[in-house]
Amino acid sequence: MNVLLWGVLPYVMVAVLVTGTIWRYRYDKFGWTTRSSELHESRLLRIGSPMFHFGLLVVVIGHVVGLVVPKSWTTAAGLSETAYHVQALVLGGIAGLSTSAGIAILIYRRRTTGPVFSATTRNDKLMYVVLVLAIVAGLSTTLLGVAGGEEHDYRVWVSPWFRSLFVFQPDIDAMAGSSPAFRIHTLIGMALFTIWPFTRLVHAFSAPVGYLFRPYIVYRSRTAGPAARPARRGWERVGSNEPR
Numbered sequence: 001m002n003v004l005l006w007g008v009l010p011y012v013m014v015a016v017l018v019t020g021t022i023w024r025y026r027y028d029k030f031g032w033t034t035r036s037s038e039l040h041e042s043r044l045l046r047i048g049s050p051m052f053h054f055g056l057l058v059v060v061i062g063h064v065v066g067l068v069v070p071k072s073w074t075t076a077a078g079l080s081e082t083a084y085h086v087q088a089l090v091l092g093g094i095a096g097l098s099t100s101a102g103i104a105i106l107i108y109r110r111r112t113t114g115p116v117f118s119a120t121t122r123n124d125k126l127m128y129v130v131l132v133l134a135i136v137a138g139l140s141t142t143l144l145g146v147a148g149g150e151e152h153d154y155r156v157w158v159s160p161w162f163r164s165l166f167v168f169q170p171d172i173d174a175m176a177g178s179s180p181a182f183r184i185h186t187l188i189g190m191a192l193f194t195i196w197p198f199t200r201l202v203h204a205f206s207a208p209v210g211y212l213f214r215p216y217i218v219y220r221s222r223t224a225g226p227a228a229r230p231a232r233r234g235w236e237r238v239g240s241n242e243p244r
Helices: 002-027 043-068 071-076 081-112 114-118 122-146 154-167 172-176 180-198 200-205
Strands: none
Touching (some): 002 154, 002 180, 002 200, 043 081, 043 154, 081 114, 081 122, 122 200, 154 172, 180 200
C-alpha cells in the first residue's frame, strides 16, 4: 500500500494534471475561465476574493520553500531551527486563516446568491469540498508543528520524499514514517491537483500576457456627429471617398 500511495500515485496525479490541462486547453478553450459572477454580487466578492487569493499565494510560497529547500540549506544560511518554525508558524497561520476566511465568504456568497449558485457546476461543488479539506488539513499540520517533536517536522519526512520524486527514486519510507496528519494532507493535495484541470481552478495556469500587447479598443458613438451627413437614397458612386 505504501508503494502504491507514495511511489505510484504521485506520478499518476502528475500525468492526469498534465494531460487533463492539455486536453482542456485544446478542446475547451471557451470554458477555460473562472466564469466571473461579479455582475450578480460584488460586495462579498470584493472581501472574500482578495483574502483567499493573497492568503493562498503565501501558502504556496511557504510550501515551495518548505518542500524544496533542504533543512541543511537554511541551517547553513544561519537560520536556526527554532526561528524557522516560528516564522513558518506565524506566516503560515496568518495565511491559512486568511485563506480559510476568504473561501468561507466565497462559499457563503455562492450559496446565498441565486444566480451565482445556479451557475455552480457539479465539478465546482466537488472542487470546493476538496479545497476546503486541503486548507483544513494544512492548518492542522501547522498547529501540530507547535507541539514540536521530530514526528511533526515535515522537513524530516515529507520534504525528502517530495524531492525524491523529481529524480524518480521515491523515498517511500520517509513518507510512510511521517505522522498521519501529513499523510492525509498529502493525499488530499494530490486529489485536488488531480481534479484541477476539470474545474475553474485551471485559470491559475493562465497569464494575461496578450493584454499588454493588444490594440486599443476604439468606441464610436452610433449617434450622428457634426461631420456626418444625412443618408442619401440610391446607390453610392463607386470609389467615392466622400465622408459619411
